Amino acid sequence: MYAGLSSPIRRWDPRLKVISIFALIFSIMLLYDLKLVIISMLFAIILVYISRIPFSFVVGRLKWVFLFLMPFLVILPFTIIGEGVEIAHFSSITLNFRGMESVEFAVMIVIKALTSVMLIFPMIGTSRMDVTIKALEGLHLPNKLVQMFAFTYRYIFVLSNEFMLMERSLTSRGFRRGSNLYTITTLSKAIATLFVMSYEQAERVFYAMRSKGYTGKITTMHEFTLRPQDWLYTVVVCGFAIFVQVAVWYGTLEGT
Amino acid sequence: MSAIKIQDLSYMYDDGTAAIENVSFEIENGEAVALIGPNGAGKSTLLLHLNGILHSATSFESIRILDEPVDPKKIHEMPKKIGIVFQNADDMLFMPLLGDDVAFGPINLGLEKDEVQRRVKDALEMVGLAGYEHRVPHHLSGGEKRRAALATVLSMEPEILAMDEPTANLDPKSRRELIEILRRLKEKGKTLLIITHDVNAIPELAERVIVLNKTVIADGPTRDIFFRNRNACEDRPGCACDNAAL
Numbered sequence: 001m002y003a004g005l006s007s008p009i010r011r012w013d014p015r016l017k018v019i020s021i022f023a024l025i026f027s028i029m030l031l032y033d034l035k036l037v038i039i040s041m042l043f044a045i046i047l048v049y050i051s052r053i054p055f056s057f058v059v060g061r062l063k064w065v066f067l068f069l070m071p072f073l074v075i076l077p078f079t080i081i082g083e084g085v086e087i088a089h090f091s092s093i094t095l096n097f098r099g100m101e102s103v104e105f106a107v108m109i110v111i112k113a114l115t116s117v118m119l120i121f122p123m124i125g126t127s128r129m130d131v132t133i134k135a136l137e138g139l140h141l142p143n144k145l146v147q148m149f150a151f152t153y154r155y156i157f158v159l160s161n162e163f164m165l166m167e168r169s170l171t172s173r174g175f176r177r178g179s180n181l182y183t184i185t186t187l188s189k190a191i192a193t194l195f196v197m198s199y200e201q202a203e204r205v206f207y208a209m210r211s212k213g214y215t216g217k218i219t220t221m222h223e224f225t226l227r228p229q230d231w232l233y234t235v236v237v238c239g240f241a242i243f244v245q246v247a248v249w250y251g252t253l254e255g256t
Numbered sequence: 257m258s259a260i261k262i263q264d265l266s267y268m269y270d271d272g273t274a275a276i277e278n279v280s281f282e283i284e285n286g287e288a289v290a291l292i293g294p295n296g297a298g299k300s301t302l303l304l305h306l307n308g309i310l311h312s313a314t315s316f317e318s319i320r321i322l323d324e325p326v327d328p329k330k331i332h333e334m335p336k337k338i339g340i341v342f343q344n345a346d347d348m349l350f351m352p353l354l355g356d357d358v359a360f361g362p363i364n365l366g367l368e369k370d371e372v373q374r375r376v377k378d379a380l381e382m383v384g385l386a387g388y389e390h391r392v393p394h395h396l397s398g399g400e401k402r403r404a405a406l407a408t409v410l411s412m413e414p415e416i417l418a419m420d421e422p423t424a425n426l427d428p429k430s431r432r433e434l435i436e437i438l439r440r441l442k443e444k445g446k447t448l449l450i451i452t453h454d455v456n457a458i459p460e461l462a463e464r465v466i467v468l469n470k471t472v473i474a475d476g477p478t479r480d481i482f483f484r485n486r487n488a489c490e491d492r493p494g495c496a497c498d499n500a501a502l
Contacts, residue, residue, distance in 0.1 A: 129352060130352030130353045130356075130392065133352050134352075150350075150351065150352055151350065153352065154349075154350055154351070154352065154393070154394065155350075157394045158346050158394065201344075201346075201347065204342065204344065204347040205347050205348075205350050207304060207309050207342070207347075208340075208342050208347045208348045208350070209350065209360075210307075210309055210331055210332075211307055211309060211334075211335065211339070211340045211342075211409075212335055212360050212361040212364060212408065212409070212412065213332045213333075213334075213335045213361055213364030213365055213412070214332070214360075214364060215332050215364065218351075218360070219363050220351065220352075220356045220359065220360075220363075221355070221356070221359055221363070221369065221372065221373070
């Protein structure tokens with residue numbers, strides 16, 4: 001949607017962009033220090049800002065992720081192994097609060113997850129999907145994986161269009177969505193039909209591919225050229241990924 | 257030299273239903289033939305036999321393309337000889353960009369990069385989609401998709417072109433454009449086998465018609481087939497055999 005926006009992140013070579021941001025995500029996932037996690041989140045916010053993807057768009061997507069992460073905030077402070085203070089008792093179940101450390105731990109997990117998802121936006125959202133797919137191919141990722149990614153992207157529109165037609169057909173015959181069993185069973189049947197249709201289409205696509213000489217590997221034509229700026233952005237992002245790890249290592253050394 | 261030669265070809269689906277039975281015909285090089293018949297007559301099934309995608313124990317001996325048998329183990333070599341355009345263009349446009357889709361066949365043929373690029377350019381020009389290399393297939397209109405699907409096959413420069421209902425569901429303008437493209441290909445001497453229900457387009461595209469209903473029930477020059485059908489109908493008041501056959 002925002003692949004057309006002009007920004008340094010958009011102009012960044014997609015192969016280096018994918019590698020660098022993946023490295024950063026990996027580095028953040030390894031962190032167990034709340035301060036460093038917060039610094040990483042600020043760095044991710046800066047990257048989103050530079051990419052010019054509207055924050056409202058990013059936040060709109062992140063709120064759904066947060067919905068899945070919320071249970072961590074509620075459950076972790078009462079379930080981490082260790083001594084705790086009893087705060088409630090329900091028959092045989094005792095609720096022990098494990099202290100502020102466990103709250104910090106839960107917050108850290110949530111921030112790490114949100115930061116990682118946030119970084120996906122500058123990585124994927126600043127290039128057209130076909131460019132990203134070619135970048136993955138250029139990085140010599142397993143060809144089967146690239147094919148799966150490419151086909152998912154290509155046919156998701158066809159299938160969503162099919163489902164839309166199906167829904168229109170249902171509506172034109174008096175079907176109204178509601179919070180009842182009838183709606184669930186009707187939509188389940190429609191989705192099941194969609195699965196069958198997609199299977200049949202997959203077979204036809206495979207025939208078409210074999211008709212064009214497909215033997216199991218897809219190669220496309222792509223021309224990526226690396227510029228000095230591409231390396232500069234890579235050094236900055238990968239440098240930050242290394243910096244947080246060095247900070248953890250240094251902190252551990254100081255602690256001992 | 258015959259482009260397509262089929263002798264006693266039969267094929268059964270897995271459930272035992274006969275799709276085609278004892279089909280035999282021969283198409284000469286440079287000939288343009290329309291294959292017509294009712295729904296479920298086995299036309300599309302027959303088409304998939306021509307490059308070995310569908311095959312049976314006997315089909316190896318039954319089909320010869322450019323005087324060579326169709327070996328199911330060498331399907332990847334068939335695109336050089338015969339290009340098949342499927343009915344649903346979405347089945348043929350599976351790559352992120354149209355340029356990639358058109359290049360897919362030539363790349364699989366092992367051609368050099370420059371040659372692939374030349375073929376992509378030529379094929380798109382031939383179907384009136386010059387400059388569409390960087391377009392996303394699912395954003396194309398129905399008519400454009402149909403022409404794009406044809407380009408993905410033309411880029412392999414096959415000697416024979418087999419098409420499954422190329423003009424189906426097209427608006428009059430798109431239909432006319434596609435017929436013009438096929439006419440140009442015919443004038444260039446390509447062997448064409450066109451499955452169609454569009455009887456009005458047949459006289460423009462094909463000099464010969466084969467009527468299939470699991471087996472070949474009529475085969476001859478276009479004028480004779482339609483004239484014979486009309487006479488047969490006139491002899492039998494209320495006869496709907498032409499509708500049934502087409």
